[in-house]
């Protein structure tokens with residue numbers, strides 16, 4: 001196949017999906033462009049058959065982050081080769097990769113390769129670390145190498161060959177970790193839901209009102225001075241928490257300690273070609 005260029009379509013509030021996709025794209029060696037869907041719906045989402053597309057999104061609750069799906073809903077290919085990539089916080093990616101594959105396949109793309117990588121969990125903190133620093137150097141090297149192999153496969157083929165993403169075997173957890181997490185979820189479900197959805201809180205003494213958090217919120221949920229968060233718009237991505245220069249924002253969730261305890265064992269990326 002004569003691929004002329006590549007494009008990365010990405011939704012990545014805390015930047016891990018973006019890092020993985022950039023490394024993979026760099027590895028494949030074609031001239032590339034980034035179509036960023038993190039802050040708004042991109043104007044142009046139509047792709048030519050001689051372009052290789054990487055679409056990278058985070059996993060939320062075992063599925064593709066719903067706002068990502070909304071933002072990329074207009075994607076359209078015409079027999080265009082594509083690599084769906086899901087990035088998850090070392091717990092599980094569950095149905096997300098099949099969902100993304102089904103979505104792109106219905107829109108005129110051919111899935112020629114697929115991958116699930118680990119990124120630092122959005123809820124990770126000093127107290128409750130979850131996959132800290134991922135993707136790390138090893139992940140990035142794996143992503144680059146995978147990109148190189150994709151390019152080699154495409155240059156040897158006459159037409160894009162679809163892969164079956166259900167063949168990808170996810171990393172396993174110990175039975176103990178899985179059971180502990182399932183019981184925790186069941187307990188959470190039995191609890192009375194709070195009247196207002198939980199959102200990151202602001203330490204008013206630390207906050208300088210710089211507005212960086214408001215600028216980086218993918219859904220416009222934060223007031224320009226950073227002091228108020230609209231619970232209906234907040235997607236809990238924690239971009240505001242991670243980007244605050246004075247650590248004035250925190251998201252207190254019972255999930256963080258549980259995830260930190262149950263999913264401390266490093267999971268490696270899984271790829272399909």
Ligand SMILES: Cc1cc2nc3c(=O)[nH]c(=O)nc-3n(C[C@H](O)[C@H](O)[C@H](O)COP(=O)(O)O)c2cc1C
Pocket residue numbers: 011012013014015016017018057058059060061062063087088089090091092093118119120121122123235236237238
């Ligand atoms: C609301 C929410 C739900 C999440 N659900 C999962 C999940 O089901 N499994 C998992 O392993 N990680 C989960 N994560 C962690 C993210 O998938 C992970 O941090 C990812 O690297 C974020 O991607 P980004 O840096 O591109 O925003 C969740 C994060 C958030 C904010």
